[in-house]
Amino acid sequence: MKRFHVLFTLVCCVLLLGAPRAFGQSQPLSTWSLSSGNYTFTDWLNTNPAGTYPTAMMFHMVANIDAPATEPAVGDFNCAYNITSGARINGLGTGGLAFINTGSTLCNCNFVGAAVLALNTVGRAQIGVTWTSSVNSSGSRPYALRLQYRLSTTGPWLEVLSNGVPTEYVAPLNTSGVATQRTISATLPTVCENQALVQLRWVYFQSPVFSSGSRPGITFDQLTVSSNSTTGVATNLAIENVVPVSPSQNTGFSLRVRAVDALGAAKNVTTATTVSLGVNSGTGFVSGTITGTIPAGQSFVDLTNVSYSVAEPGVSLRATAIAGQALTQGVTAPITVTGPPAYASLAGVQTAAYAGVPMNPLTVTVFRPDNTVDANYASNITVTLVSGPGVVTGTPTVQAGAGVAVFSNLVVTAPGTYELAVNIPGVPQLRLPTIVASAAP
Known part of the structure; x- marks a missing residue:
């Protein structure tokens, strides 16, 4: 009986797998x-x-x-x-x-x-x-x-x-x-x-x-x-979602400025509200994208590619409403800013491609001086055209996550010979080997 049951199950599976799935x-x-x-x-x-x-x-x-x-x-x-x-x-x-x-x-x-x-x-x-x-x-x-x-x-x-x-x-x-x-x-x-x-x-x-x-x-x-609930009155600003939690010196990180009530619950603003980011404690300064606007009827704005100039612990940032709804300043918990990355490497490099067809994924990995991957690196990395008859399309800018950025659909638009560069904030630019693009078959 057991042998029959196993055989019956196998036959059913073969029939199911061999037939179109309805x-x-x-x-x-x-x-x-x-x-x-x-x-x-x-x-x-x-x-x-x-x-x-x-x-x-x-x-x-x-x-x-x-x-x-x-x-x-x-x-x-x-x-x-x-x-x-x-x-x-x-x-x-x-x-x-x-x-x-x-x-x-x-x-x-x-x-x-x-x-x-x-x-x-x-x-x-x-x-x-x-x-x-x-x-x-x-x-x-x-x-x-x-x-x-x-x-x-x-x-x-x-x-x-x-x-x-x-x-x-x-x-x-x-x-x-x-x-x-x-x-x-x-x-x-x-x-x-x-x-x-x-x-x-x-x-x-x-x-x-x-x-x-x-x-x-x-x-x-x-x-x-x-x-x-977003229903209610916003009275304060809060800074959320600092990514990575310990950024590297002079490399990009992101954060969210949120309108909240006194208990920290998100609340929509009634008018477009512009906020600005500054240093609350620390010896350095912030740069990059440090202003943004929370649209009316929403509760947040994301600021990307923010950077801080000094590697040190105990850094806190401050968000201030400079136009629109009056909101009390918000301050981050202390942040440790680590030292800068040292170098980067490339994987998946190719020297031949078809024009108009996505190339194989290109992986950029950023390392610290001790040769470990910089898990705190989250800057935008960009592949740019140095020379060639066409342009680079697809997604030429990718934000790194935990020190790694993967370019999965880079495209050169015309047949010919190309020189491409990879721009990695905080480390020297890398050049790709010469790529020869043929007409797509």
Whole structure:
């Protein structure tokens, strides 16, 4: 009987995989409005019926095992939550749930997967996400659970960045239990504020490196999505989201100036309000983009490519309203500005290309004097034309994150020979080898 069951399952999988997929993944059956309160997820029973899901949430599966974080979903998880083998999502009661992949599949013959949450954020700002994860089944492959977002039911998933890097839980290798538990927190990008629909995805995936052995089970629990109402009167300014948290000397960083009430909750200004950034404590000065305007009916302005001139601890910056609504000054917590970077390197360089066709990704990595990657480097890096018959298009300027910038769609527009330069604030300019562009076939 067992042999028949296995054979039947394999035949079903072959038939399903060989036939066109009539059904893709579903969307969450409801949307949680943050105006009604925080969203929480704290338990999921293994006796919950197959095909049921937490409020405003859906579990998805992917076609390929060990898929990267960009893998699209192909179907819903519709198996029981108490199965003990195969690719699965298990209910853990008050411990939430757990994702685990194995080399075998059940039910709809796909692999896990992701949890997707649908939110309505109209009238809400400062949206925070916190959850806990741990390893409940040890493995030797590098798996993680990463937070992503999008503003519709279709399209690519975008990373939620914390200090310039993706927000994720990375499973420690070959261990499990309480010692592996971590609490992960992030603030959603401001584009997620005041939206009729925001989807969040926690995707279980393998890092894109060769590995073998078992895959770890990762738990997902104690989720809270919080926010503040933008209704009310703004009385103060606050400085939020300094990225990176410890900038490098004379290299760009970003921050947000927010209109808030006395308790620090975001509130919209009633008239366009111009703010200016200055030094509250420290021996240096700020430069770059140090003024901006909060539009009427909104609560913030982002200032990018700010820089500070001296490497020292205890630096605090001050935001002042210089026009528009009268608001009390806001001051940052103390910031440590580290020493400048030393040099940069290039990877993915090519010497031949087709005109009008994106080149292979070019990676720029910035290093400190001790030859470690400068995790505090977040300046805008730009590829410019030195000589050549066309121009450089695509995305020639990329903001570095944790010392790394990837140019994924650089294009030269006409056939011919090109000299390109990479301009990296704080370190010497780099020249690319000569590139010969041919007419596209």
